[in-house]
Amino acid sequence: MARKSRKNINNMNIENTSDLNCASVSRLSSKKDALSTAAYIRLSVENNGYETDDSLKNQIALVESFVRHRDDLVLTEIFVDNGYSGTRFDRPEFVRMMNAVKNGKIQCIVVKDLSRFGRDYLETGYYIETVFPLLNVRFLAITDDFDSARESDMNSITMP
Numbered sequence: 001m002a003r004k005s006r007k008n009i010n011n012m013n014i015e016n017t018s019d020l021n022c023a024s025v026s027r028l029s030s031k032k033d034a035l036s037t038a039a040y041i042r043l044s045v046e047n048n049g050y051e052t053d054d055s056l057k058n059q060i061a062l063v064e065s066f067v068r069h070r071d072d073l074v075l076t077e078i079f080v081d082n083g084y085s086g087t088r089f090d091r092p093e094f095v096r097m098m099n100a101v102k103n104g105k106i107q108c109i110v111v112k113d114l115s116r117f118g119r120d121y122l123e124t125g126y127y128i129e130t131v132f133p134l135l136n137v138r139f140l141a142i143t144d145d146f147d148s149a150r151e152s153d154m155n156s157i158t159m160p
Helices: 006-010 018-028 053-068 092-102 121-134 151-155
Strands: 035-043 073-082 108-111 138-141
Touching: 035 053, 035 092, 053 073, 053 108, 073 092, 073 108, 121 138
Parallel strands: 035 073, 035 108, 108 138
Antiparallel strands: none
16 A cells, blocks of 8 residues: 655645534533643654654544543644644744643643654753743643643653
8 A cells, every 4th residue: 555645744734623623622612610721733744754644633532532531621722733843843833822822722731742742852841841830831741641730740750
């Protein structure tokens, strides 16, 4: 079976993620006193084209399922950077998400794992240890079992 063209992966119209998750977001928004939560999804061009839109959809589904089973979180928006390296933080959807955080629209960020958030470990650590606590933002990395609300996680943060 032939693999998909890398050109198509980088130009996919995933910006309109509401098509992928509209029903889930509206269903989840009925939780009371829950933190307004953003899902941050990222794929890199460094993956040599092996990851397709299925990987994006799988990340979205993982975060949606995680949030759906939590009473303290409500998924309000999904931010997808498709084809952007994790070594830089000037990614368009990341910048848009951080603007939403600074405007008080987002109180929690959930990612599949720490590498989806960023691969520059110094800057990733800076966001998790300094920026998010200053902005009162909770950060969760599902497969790394990291929750910034757990003091033990913050005191022993190790970047893989």
